[in-house]
Amino acid sequence: MLAIFLVYTALAGGTPQVKPSQLKGHTREVTLVGKVTGPVRGDARGSGLRFQLRDVKGSASGVLVTYKGSVPEMFRTGRDVSLRGRLRGATFVGIPGTLVTKCPSKYTPAKKS
Amino acid sequence: MPELGRAALIVCLGAALYAVAAGAYAAWTGRRRLQESAQNAILAAFLGAAVASVVLLTALLRKDFSFTYVWQHTSRELPTAYTFSSFWGGQEGSLLLWLLILTGFSSVAVLLGRRSARSLLPWTVPILGGVTVFFAFMLVVVSTPFATQVAPGDGQGLNPSLQNPYMLVHPPMLYLGFVGLTIPFAFAMGALAARRSDELWIVVTRRWTLVAWTFLGFGQLLGAHWAYVEVGWGGYFAWDPVENAALMPWLAATAFLHSVMIQEKRGMLKIWNVLLVVGAFALALFGTFLTRSGILSSIHSFTESSIGPWFLGFIAVVVAGSTALIVSRLPLLRAKTRLESPVSREATFLYNNLLLVAFCLTILWGVAYPILTDALRGEPVTVGPPYYNFFLKAFGLPLLVLMGIGPLIAWRRASVRGLGRVFAWPLAIAVATGLVLVVLGAGSSIPGLVGYTFCAFVLASIGLEFARGTRARRAISGDSWASAFAQLVGRNRRRYGGYVVHAAIVLLAIGVIGSSAYDTTKEQRLRAGESMAIGDYTLTYRGATTERAANATELRALVDVERGGESLGTMQPGKNSYPAEQQVSNEAAIRSDRLNGEDLFLIAEQIGPRSVFLKVLVKPLVNLIWIAGFVFLAGSLIALWPDAREQRRLAVRYGGREAIARA
Numbered sequence: 001m002l003a004i005f006l007v008y009t010a011l012a013g014g015t016p017q018v019k020p021s022q023l024k025g026h027t028r029e030v031t032l033v034g035k036v037t038g039p040v041r042g043d044a045r046g047s048g049l050r051f052q053l054r055d056v057k058g059s060a061s062g063v064l065v066t067y068k069g070s071v072p073e074m075f076r077t078g079r080d081v082s083l084r085g086r087l088r089g090a091t092f093v094g095i096p097g098t099l100v101t102k103c104p105s106k107y108t109p110a111k112k113s
Numbered sequence: 114m115p116e117l118g119r120a121a122l123i124v125c126l127g128a129a130l131y132a133v134a135a136g137a138y139a140a141w142t143g144r145r146r147l148q149e150s151a152q153n154a155i156l157a158a159f160l161g162a163a164v165a166s167v168v169l170l171t172a173l174l175r176k177d178f179s180f181t182y183v184w185q186h187t188s189r190e191l192p193t194a195y196t197f198s199s200f201w202g203g204q205e206g207s208l209l210l211w212l213l214i215l216t217g218f219s220s221v222a223v224l225l226g227r228r229s230a231r232s233l234l235p236w237t238v239p240i241l242g243g244v245t246v247f248f249a250f251m252l253v254v255v256s257t258p259f260a261t262q263v264a265p266g267d268g269q270g271l272n273p274s275l276q277n278p279y280m281l282v283h284p285p286m287l288y289l290g291f292v293g294l295t296i297p298f299a300f301a302m303g304a305l306a307a308r309r310s311d312e313l314w315i316v317v318t319r320r321w322t323l324v325a326w327t328f329l330g331f332g333q334l335l336g337a338h339w340a341y342v343e344v345g346w347g348g349y350f351a352w353d354p355v356e357n358a359a360l361m362p363w364l365a366a367t368a369f370l371h372s373v374m375i376q377e378k379r380g381m382l383k384i385w386n387v388l389l390v391v392g393a394f395a396l397a398l399f400g401t402f403l404t405r406s407g408i409l410s411s412i413h414s415f416t417e418s419s420i421g422p423w424f425l426g427f428i429a430v431v432v433a434g435s436t437a438l439i440v441s442r443l444p445l446l447r448a449k450t451r452l453e454s455p456v457s458r459e460a461t462f463l464y465n466n467l468l469l470v471a472f473c474l475t476i477l478w479g480v481a482y483p484i485l486t487d488a489l490r491g492e493p494v495t496v497g498p499p500y501y502n503f504f505l506k507a508f509g510l511p512l513l514v515l516m517g518i519g520p521l522i523a524w525r526r527a528s529v530r531g532l533g534r535v536f537a538w539p540l541a542i543a544v545a546t547g548l549v550l551v552v553l554g555a556g557s558s559i560p561g562l563v564g565y566t567f568c569a570f571v572l573a574s575i576g577l578e579f580a581r582g583t584r585a586r587r588a589i590s591g592d593s594w595a596s597a598f599a600q601l602v603g604r605n606r607r608r609y610g611g612y613v614v615h616a617a618i619v620l621l622a623i624g625v626i627g628s629s630a631y632d633t634t635k636e637q638r639l640r641a642g643e644s645m646a647i648g649d650y651t652l653t654y655r656g657a658t659t660e661r662a663a664n665a666t667e668l669r670a671l672v673d674v675e676r677g678g679e680s681l682g683t684m685q686p687g688k689n690s691y692p693a694e695q696q697v698s699n700e701a702a703i704r705s706d707r708l709n710g711e712d713l714f715l716i717a718e719q720i721g722p723r724s725v726f727l728k729v730l731v732k733p734l735v736n737l738i739w740i741a742g743f744v745f746l747a748g749s750l751i752a753l754w755p756d757a758r759e760q761r762r763l764a765v766r767y768g769g770r771e772a773i774a775r776a
């Protein structure tokens with residue numbers, strides 16, 4: 001009984017995690033994971049931040065993302081990030097406060113560039 | 114030097130292999146001398162691990178960059194304290210710490226066991242040896258800390274986010290907790306292998322479980338405090354996979370600590386207890402695996418590494434082996450007594466266990482869900498905080514109530530009249546508290562109100578227990594209240610230490626409920642001179658300052674804080690930028706109110722001389738969470754403190770059998 005309950009909740013409450021190249025066809029809310037490319041424009045606290053996100057691995061073309069809300073310190077071009085949101089037409093609209101950067105791992109040395 | 118380290122690890126591996134092979138053969142054939150030799154091999158394995166650790170530590174402190182590990186995790190300018198902590202800042206070093214603690218604990222358990230549990234040691238030793246073999250093998254073959262290279266001029270430095278005092282204590286504490294769970298596991302399996310059906314293994318490992326559980330619990334609270342103060346997003350726990358990885362074995366160990374009391378007192382739940390101890394140990398391994406496999410993404414974010422499959426394999430061996438052993442010994446584990454009534458202290462313990470385990474499985478399910486869906490559908494689906502928070506309420510609130518009922522309800526069978534008499538006061542106090550809270554406006558959150566009413570119920574019942582006990586003792590001895598109280602606690606350390614831990618959990622619950630169900634958040638752009646109001650605070654932006662520190666530029670927003678017309682000073686949230694590491698860190702400002710435990714939490718973004726974007730959180734009672742940590746520690750210490758009277762009682766109970774076993 002517990003198992004059924006758990007499956008049910010997870011199905012109803014879970015968000016699929018997709019790469020920018022898999023985004024097409026998803027109408028539900030998803031978590032988008034990718035690498036920030038191209039210039040970052042706009043103001044997260046004003047009209048919204050606009051940037052391109054593409055697959056972390058591979059060379060598939062990216063998707064345009066708009067996002068308002070708090071932006072992590074580590075956010076910049078070249079970072080791997082994830083955010084929740086929904087595809088509207090050709091633009092992925094983020095949910096405020098869900099933008100997270102994946103920081104360099106605890107078990108790898110910090111890369112100096 | 115690296116050769117010495119490598120050799121020491123090989124010695125450790127060899128000794129552990131010997132402890133497994135010779136130990137198992139000696140236990141099988143009953144050869145006393147060989148058994149002792151296997152025990153000594155455990156001590157030798159510790160020496161090997163200790164020498165290897167000293168070699169690595171020396172290399173780190175000397176900044177010997179010909180060690181690849183030292184080069185990867187330190188740099189010339191890294192302060193000594195963080196050079197020390199870089200021992201466990203990387204994968205190889207943290208595995209070595211695991212091995213060091215494991216062999217150290219095993220040695221102490223063997224030495225103590227020679228006095229108190231000689232008959233259990235024969236089969237326990239090969240099991241301890243088996244776990245050691247795995248970690249020593251990993252360090253010798255798969256992931257060695259003693260790889261060398263031509264020494265470069267400078268090291269790569271420690272990840273700045275790890276250069277933090279919390280990182281000196283938080284990881285080793287969790288390791289002490291994770292590794293400590295090995296000892297009860299090994300003794301339980303050792304007892305089963307020796308076909309023993311009594312409770313000696315529980316008695317012998319009670320303190321080990323308590324110590325491991327205390328480290329694990331306190332270590333997690335430290336991590337939560339670090340997240341709250343240093344990461345500065347305004348929270349302290351985020352159901353991140355790595356946080357869950359530490360929480361799960363703690364929950365299983367909590368269940369185990371409770372259920373063994375039923376086996377000790379009533380001879381019930383034997384199968385359940387061995388299952389729990391296997392579960393807690395397997396979850397500790399799973400937690401170590403999760404943080405290293407790169408299988409899940411989290412804030413603690415891991416790189417993919419080669420050791421994941423090895424860990425998974427070892428967990429599979431542990432689970433399969435233990436299950437096979439338990440199944441083969443099922444006839445031994447039949448309970449002598451049955452549950453007499455669903456309304457009794459035993460039953461309360463049982464419900465507590467079911468809830469704890471259910472919650473633990475819920476978390477496991479949530480953690481494993483992305484992995485499962487990825488395997489089945491090719492697309493990982495994650496479950497977020499709403500999922501966990503729902504089950505925290507669903508299982509946590511009943512657990513809270515049980516904490517108030519358990520200590521007062523009668524063993525075996527409780528009568529309705531008895532229940533009325535015992536619970537009249539706690540119930541009255543709970544209802545009164547609930548009503549007062551509604552008048553004060555706490556009705557804005559129903560789960561919060563329910564939680565607080567339950568908290569009052571538990572505190573009242575704990576207080577009542579202490580009051581009753583003290584009065585009874587005073588009636589016997591005629592001493593003062595204070596000395597009667599001290600005697601009461603001193604003579605029943607396990608019991609009253611346990612109540613103090615319960616009180617800590619209630620404080621924790623009050624803090625968590627206050628800061629999550631009754632918090633206020635507001636985001637607003639403020640121009641210089643402009644004010645905003647939140648709760649009864651008024652915040653005014655005064656402008657920005659920039660200061661240059663040794664390794665960072667510190668940008669601060671100056672915010673004047675007022676409450677009820679009275680100035681509370683200036684808070685300075687801001688950002689630090691580290692040019693060397695090319696990183697920016699968020700420096701939240703926190704003002705804690707000593708009187709009501711409330712925090713005013715400020716995060717500043719887009720700081721400029723003319724305006725700032727402020728995120729403000731008011732978190733009532735959040736400081737009780739940190740106070741709970743110290744109460745928790747105090748309670749655990751009381752329960753752990755050696756008790757000569759109890760030792761004598763146990764000697765009488767198990768000494769006879771030990772003497773027979775020795776003859």
